[in-house]
Amino acid sequence: MNKKEDIVFAALKLAPDWTARPFSSMKAMKQLRNTFAHAKPQAFEMDEVVEAEVGELDGKRYDIGPKWEKDCMPEPVLAAYDDLKEVWKAMFEASGPDRLSNNGPWHRRHHLHWRCRAGVPIINAV
Template sequence: MAADTMLAFLFEAYLNAIGTKTLPLWNDWDDYHTKIDKVFQHLKISPDWGKRPYSSVSAMKRPRNTLAHGKPEKTEKSKTFIDKAAGGQKGKEIDMTADWQKLCTLEMVTNACHDLTEVWKDMVKKSGIDPLDLTMQGELTVTTGEKFAPKSCR
């Protein structure tokens, strides 16, 4: 679940990175779908959300939204299970796995990671931005007036 969520965040960060560099009126606070529309229209990318790589990238948004905007869900299932191993007795549990949990498999996350990389490379290529211009750069120095000497553990 954590990997799914981070991939969803990463895709939005990619949209913000490209949008900031290519669109003069970019707003990081725009709705997720507005960002996709603006960036992809500008880059002339027409994603097919029903096929990879876009389908798996899109699927990662569901677990993220479930965590961010969790809502109670009422589910009713009526099934009788016969456990043959227990001599035909009733009582086997019903699988109550939520739909979003099915997206949290190793295969789904691995596919989404590879697919997001493919989408990102296409976005960078079509943007014409030098990839080095998309990296964070900076320098930080911390200075104190005293020599640092850690206190011993007692």
């Protein structure tokens, strides 16, 4: 994903497969976060001719919303939430008691700041 994640997962001796769940959800949620944090206006053209009788198109919906809108629906959000809990658990278990103490192998060399927002783990490596 990027250098911060590489540092964290290397320290935990985990080799995530970013193409498979649960780690693909972590990547997708980071991309969604970046979409909101660094939003840019988007324009598109739609050119479609539809021939129909009066009332035939009533209630039909054309998908002209932004691509991220589908990622904010309950099903993908809840699936990502479950996946991120799995990732968090794997990271916590890989950290081991030695890594969480002041006597851990990388105490004073690397520090991980663990925090949680809305049940989703956020890890900053410094």
